[in-house]
Amino acid sequence: MTVLRYETRRGLRSAVIWALSLSAFTLAAMLLYPQVSHYSNIFNNVIARLGILSEIFSLNDMDVFEFMNYYGLEVGNFIGLGGGMFAAVTGITIVAREEGRHTAEFLFPHPIGRLSILTQKFVSLIIQIAVLNLVCILASRLGAGMIGESFPGRVFTDFHLSLFLMNLQVAVICFGISCLKKRDSAVPGLGIVLVFYFLNLFINVNREAATLKNFTPYYYTDIARITKASGPLWPAIGIGFAAAGVILLIGVIRFVKKDLAI
Amino acid sequence: METVIRTQNLTKSYHRARGIVDLSITVKKGDIYGFIGSNGAGKSTTIRILLGLIKSSSGKAEVFGEDIRRRRREILSGIGYIPSEASYYPSMRVIDAIQMSANLRRMDCAREARRLCGILELETGRKVEELSFGNRKKLGIVLALQHRPDLLILDEATGGLDPLMQKAFWDLMAQRHDQGATIFFSSHVLSEIQQHCTRAAIIREGRLVVEDSVDSLSRSAAKRITLRGCTQLPEGFSGAFDVTRLDGSVSFLFRGEYKKLLSDLQAVVFDDLSITEPDMEEIFMHFYEKEGIKA
Numbered sequence: 001m002t003v004l005r006y007e008t009r010r011g012l013r014s015a016v017i018w019a020l021s022l023s024a025f026t027l028a029a030m031l032l033y034p035q036v037s038h039y040s041n042i043f044n045n046v047i048a049r050l051g052i053l054s055e056i057f058s059l060n061d062m063d064v065f066e067f068m069n070y071y072g073l074e075v076g077n078f079i080g081l082g083g084g085m086f087a088a089v090t091g092i093t094i095v096a097r098e099e100g101r102h103t104a105e106f107l108f109p110h111p112i113g114r115l116s117i118l119t120q121k122f123v124s125l126i127i128q129i130a131v132l133n134l135v136c137i138l139a140s141r142l143g144a145g146m147i148g149e150s151f152p153g154r155v156f157t158d159f160h161l162s163l164f165l166m167n168l169q170v171a172v173i174c175f176g177i178s179c180l181k182k183r184d185s186a187v188p189g190l191g192i193v194l195v196f197y198f199l200n201l202f203i204n205v206n207r208e209a210a211t212l213k214n215f216t217p218y219y220y221t222d223i224a225r226i227t228k229a230s231g232p233l234w235p236a237i238g239i240g241f242a243a244a245g246v247i248l249l250i251g252v253i254r255f256v257k258k259d260l261a262i
Numbered sequence: 263m264e265t266v267i268r269t270q271n272l273t274k275s276y277h278r279a280r281g282i283v284d285l286s287i288t289v290k291k292g293d294i295y296g297f298i299g300s301n302g303a304g305k306s307t308t309i310r311i312l313l314g315l316i317k318s319s320s321g322k323a324e325v326f327g328e329d330i331r332r333r334r335r336e337i338l339s340g341i342g343y344i345p346s347e348a349s350y351y352p353s354m355r356v357i358d359a360i361q362m363s364a365n366l367r368r369m370d371c372a373r374e375a376r377r378l379c380g381i382l383e384l385e386t387g388r389k390v391e392e393l394s395f396g397n398r399k400k401l402g403i404v405l406a407l408q409h410r411p412d413l414l415i416l417d418e419a420t421g422g423l424d425p426l427m428q429k430a431f432w433d434l435m436a437q438r439h440d441q442g443a444t445i446f447f448s449s450h451v452l453s454e455i456q457q458h459c460t461r462a463a464i465i466r467e468g469r470l471v472v473e474d475s476v477d478s479l480s481r482s483a484a485k486r487i488t489l490r491g492c493t494q495l496p497e498g499f500s501g502a503f504d505v506t507r508l509d510g511s512v513s514f515l516f517r518g519e520y521k522k523l524l525s526d527l528q529a530v531v532f533d534d535l536s537i538t539e540p541d542m543e544e545i546f547m548h549f550y551e552k553e554g555i556k557a
Contacts, residue, residue, distance in 0.1 A: 002365040010353070102349035106359075106405075109313045110366040111339035259316035262345075 007124035015128040022082045023139030029074040030143035040065040067149045072223025079136050087167040088189030091174030094121050099261045100184035114256045133164045162232050166217040172244040179251030182261045214239045264291040266444045272321035274307050281307045282468040296455035296462035297448040304468040305448040309417050342406035346418035352391035363405045371408035378404045396422040414445045452542035464549045471549045484515035486540050491533030496526050
């Protein structure tokens with residue numbers, strides 16, 4: 001468990017910094033809610049005139065001034081995009097870093113299998129993402145308490161479970177790619193997240209492009225869709241994880257067999 | 263005697279570059295084995311195959327009588343490795359890196375690590391990113407020795423160490439050797455090989471040139487002949503190369519029959535004659551040059 005301990009200790013600081021930043025945005029958005037809801041009539045008129053923009057952000061599918069919907073939209077953007085970026089950056093560098101920064105020559109001559117190293121790094125990645133999500137959830141609870149609102153338990157749980165799974169799916173994909181890379185650049189990870197994010201916006205506008213829904217995990221974090229389905233969108237989640245699992249498997253098999261670049 | 267390292271026709275081909283070709287070497291238990299070659303000759307490639315960091319294209323690599331591909335973990339638990347340019351986790355403190363390495367080996371090496379840090383004057387509270395190249399090398403030495411391995415694989419291990427630390431390093435190696443450790447020492451500092459190694463191999467462009475005891479290599483190589491009071495060699499004189507002329511003397515490496523040498527030298531006048539063993543540099547060049555320079 002030495003690698004797990006090291007990676008987690010090393011990554012937690014970064015996870016907490018990301019989580020606190022996202023929590024600050026979340027809290028700010030929540031503290032604005034009483035004022036926003038007070039002027040809901042004005043905002044509704046504005047949204048009605050947004051046209052395609054309201055479709056892009058799924059504003060026309062629900063009452064955006066209902067507390068959970070407002071929270072889902074705002075937090076969906078902050079934690080969804082920010083959490084996805086954290087998962088991508090951490091996932092895509094966690095393995096490739098060893099070769100990219102030449103520390104592979106320290107770690108791998110030890111009597112420990114490559115598969116064991118990968119497993120420990122992967123578990124550490126999950127722990128870091130879980131911590132980030134947990135801190136954000138606690139901040140949300142705190143924010144709700146501060147403005148005297150409460151979350152509908154089931155939808156809140158489904159929504160955050162979907163966000164966590166989305167982070168995890170991004171992490172699985174990026175971890176798999178990290179096994180194939182020799183340099184620890186985070187740019188490809190950020191690119192992947194942005195493609196996923198904008199693909200979901202594209203699907204929102206072009207309903208006929210719904211077949212693309214399985215290509216972006218952001219699809220199943222949409223609060224309107226979760227509310228409509230009365231729970232997480234398991235088919236989309238399942239397909240997404242199956243695809244991510246294939247990438248992970250290819251990466252792990254390749255890493256275990258490949259020559260380490262030192 | 264028990265064989266610790268054996269490679270048989272070991273070959274590593276890269277897409278564009280040559281790695282090593284048909285390399286067959288044998289390191290016996292208790293050897294201090296010098297592995298000599300210029301930069302890019304294939305020394306590090308060989309070492310990385312022995313450590314299971316890269317795979318050979320063909321041939322066999324055995325350590326402790328086991329195939330490195332099949333028993334990598336067991337083999338690595340008996341090896342201490344000093345890389346030529348070691349990189350460690352930069353934000354880690356020295357003591358944490360030492361502890362992490364011991365943990366990865368599931369051993370408590372604290373006492374030996376403290377002793378080694380004391381000898382090498384390594385400050386354990388500093389962060390790795392603050393260490394100079396020489397101090398990182400010292401850390402590498404502690405990491406390689408703290409678990410008292412049976413085999414030490416050292417890749418340019420003394421580079422970056424000052425002369426005092428080099429002496430401390432070789433004292434430690436001598437201690438470990440006395441305790442039964444086998445040492446595989448890759449270097450292009452030939453004087454170190456000659457001074458400390460019992461056996462050596464010379465590798466050139468990925469191929470083994472020669473493997474023998476350092477004594478035999480010295481004997482089998484040419485002798486350095488110096489004639490004082492004379493600057494010309496007899497006409498038609500053969501067997502001499504690396505001829506240098508300085509201050510009224512001529513010096514050359516000679517390989518051939520000594521009876522004929524003495525007979526040929528009767529044709530020139532000289533004041534003094536000396537025949538000495540060549541130094542490691544000359545042995546290396548002797549085996550390394552594609553063609554000897556004829557006098």
